[in-house]
Amino acid sequence: MAVPASKTLPDHPFTSHDDKLHEECGVFGVTGVTDAANFVALGLHALQHRGQEAGGIVSHDPEQGFNSARRFGYVRDNFTKQSLMDTLPGPLAIGHVRYSTAGSKGNTQIRDVQPFFGEFSMGGAAIAHNGNIVNADALRRELIGAGSIFQSSSDSECIIHLMARSLQRKIPERMQDALRRVEGAFSVVAMTRTKLIGVRDPLGVRPLVLGKIGDEGWVLSSETCALDIIGAEVVREVEPGEMVVIENGEVTSHRPFAPQKPRFCIFEHVYFSRPDSILGGRSVYETRRQIGVELAREAPVEADLVCPVPDSGTPAAIGYSQESGIPYAMGIIRNQYMGRTFIEPTEQIRNMGVRLKLNVNRALIRGKRVILVDDSVVRGTTTVKIREMLMDAGAAEVHFRIASPPTAWPCFYGVDTPDREKLLAAQMSPDEMAGYLKVDSLQFITLDGLYRAVGEANGRNPEQPQYCDACFSGDYPVAPSDRIEKGFRTKAAAE
Numbered sequence: 001m002a003v004p005a006s007k008t009l010p011d012h013p014f015t016s017h018d019d020k021l022h023e024e025c026g027v028f029g030v031t032g033v034t035d036a037a038n039f040v041a042l043g044l045h046a047l048q049h050r051g052q053e054a055g056g057i058v059s060h061d062p063e064q065g066f067n068s069a070r071r072f073g074y075v076r077d078n079f080t081k082q083s084l085m086d087t088l089p090g091p092l093a094i095g096h097v098r099y100s101t102a103g104s105k106g107n108t109q110i111r112d113v114q115p116f117f118g119e120f121s122m123g124g125a126a127i128a129h130n131g132n133i134v135n136a137d138a139l140r141r142e143l144i145g146a147g148s149i150f151q152s153s154s155d156s157e158c159i160i161h162l163m164a165r166s167l168q169r170k171i172p173e174r175m176q177d178a179l180r181r182v183e184g185a186f187s188v189v190a191m192t193r194t195k196l197i198g199v200r201d202p203l204g205v206r207p208l209v210l211g212k213i214g215d216e217g218w219v220l221s222s223e224t225c226a227l228d229i230i231g232a233e234v235v236r237e238v239e240p241g242e243m244v245v246i247e248n249g250e251v252t253s254h255r256p257f258a259p260q261k262p263r264f265c266i267f268e269h270v271y272f273s274r275p276d277s278i279l280g281g282r283s284v285y286e287t288r289r290q291i292g293v294e295l296a297r298e299a300p301v302e303a304d305l306v307c308p309v310p311d312s313g314t315p316a317a318i319g320y321s322q323e324s325g326i327p328y329a330m331g332i333i334r335n336q337y338m339g340r341t342f343i344e345p346t347e348q349i350r351n352m353g354v355r356l357k358l359n360v361n362r363a364l365i366r367g368k369r370v371i372l373v374d375d376s377v378v379r380g381t382t383t384v385k386i387r388e389m390l391m392d393a394g395a396a397e398v399h400f401r402i403a404s405p406p407t408a409w410p411c412f413y414g415v416d417t418p419d420r421e422k423l424l425a426a427q428m429s430p431d432e433m434a435g436y437l438k439v440d441s442l443q444f445i446t447l448d449g450l451y452r453a454v455g456e457a458n459g460r461n462p463e464q465p466q467y468c469d470a471c472f473s474g475d476y477p478v479a480p481s482d483r484i485e486k487g488f489r490t491k492a493a494a495e
Helices: 036-046 136-145 157-165 171-180 267-272 284-298 314-324 347-356 381-392 430-437 447-453 481-485
Strands: 025-031 054-061 065-072 092-098 116-120 123-133 184-191 196-200 209-213 217-221 233-237 243-247 250-254 305-308 332-334 358-360 369-374 397-402 441-444
Touching: 025 036, 025 123, 025 184, 025 196, 036 054, 036 092, 036 217, 054 123, 065 123, 092 123, 092 184, 116 157, 123 136, 123 157, 123 171, 136 157, 136 481, 157 171, 171 184, 171 196, 171 243, 196 217, 217 243, 267 284, 284 314, 284 397, 284 447, 305 314, 314 369, 347 358, 347 381, 358 381, 369 381, 381 397, 381 430, 430 441
Parallel strands: 305 369, 369 397, 397 441
Antiparallel strands: 025 092, 025 217, 054 065, 054 092, 116 123, 123 184, 184 196, 196 243, 209 217, 209 233, 243 250, 332 358
């Protein structure tokens, strides 16, 4: 199908952000163990997929007080050095890994890297935040007007300043005061000299789990896979709107927010979380396999092979193959040893695009009708490159099946999303997208199909959705007030 000229999107040079959505961070904290920072480093390594630009750790030792280290790059390249870890002693530590946001790569300063630390009259506190504060601009203006001096460009620093202005006597109560002023999504791991604290926003948009290690140790983590790496036992999820305070081996639960119906991010099931994690009592791998099953039921096509776009499309491709009866095959091989920038990104190298990361298994693909299963299409740049690679390898037909609905709206709750005009699904129908991408067919799982795959037998409740699915539906559970102030129009406003 030809694409109307008015809807033809410009080409985008390939970058690591082009056709994937990225979680902007992961958080991890440990208390009640010797050398807690070493456990945090291992946990952050397991959460590296949630943030690959930078990481930081803050620890506390009764004799040496608070210590911190913040570094750009991978955890393995920084926090495995004994000389650095020796500077982070103590039985209590928290850590954070982050991605840069769209357009800010190269502009991020080390002062933007979390955890953030503040010294209060009753002692110091550090916080690490996963999510995004949608009223951060308004809060920052208010706080600066009242005399606060910001050290970073991060929205998370607002929490520290709000805590400083609270009249409460204890740090957990000050944190409650601060977070009641915050709008948006937040899973926070924080620490004082003696306490490890975890908080989720009332909607529970971002994940946070509680674990136990040994007899006295406790762990807070964005995902269960990071508990596995240190041999910790999963106790439970921190509930939406809950604050847990861990001190002297005891966990107390608090409810500082008015109760609301949870709206957990459904894209955690589709892509963000590691497939070996557990979300809401469900295996992420099994959910993604079930997405493939639903996709095969909704969007069948005659073909010879079902192939994943590695690695995120693999479980859904397995499910599609099992349901359709079409053989599963590794038609595309991922280069496991490519870093984010192993070579100077010249124009020539950028034009190689996906070929730096993926290669077609030519002997398998030649002459075959291929179904390619991927997790999402954002700008479409990667899809175009992969389709060209398959046709060059002699594929007879290329059919894309996408394990999520069309991504037509930006996320404002802690995900690196392009502006709406750069989202392919915001500008074109699925048929127009297929024509633009020059594939034989392109179909997405429906929103109801996705809900069935995550365990909602009756699909999505349009009156009261069970998950946050704003990137697909445009239904924002918390109004993105800062963006609206800058001219963004929500779906409700446009209608």
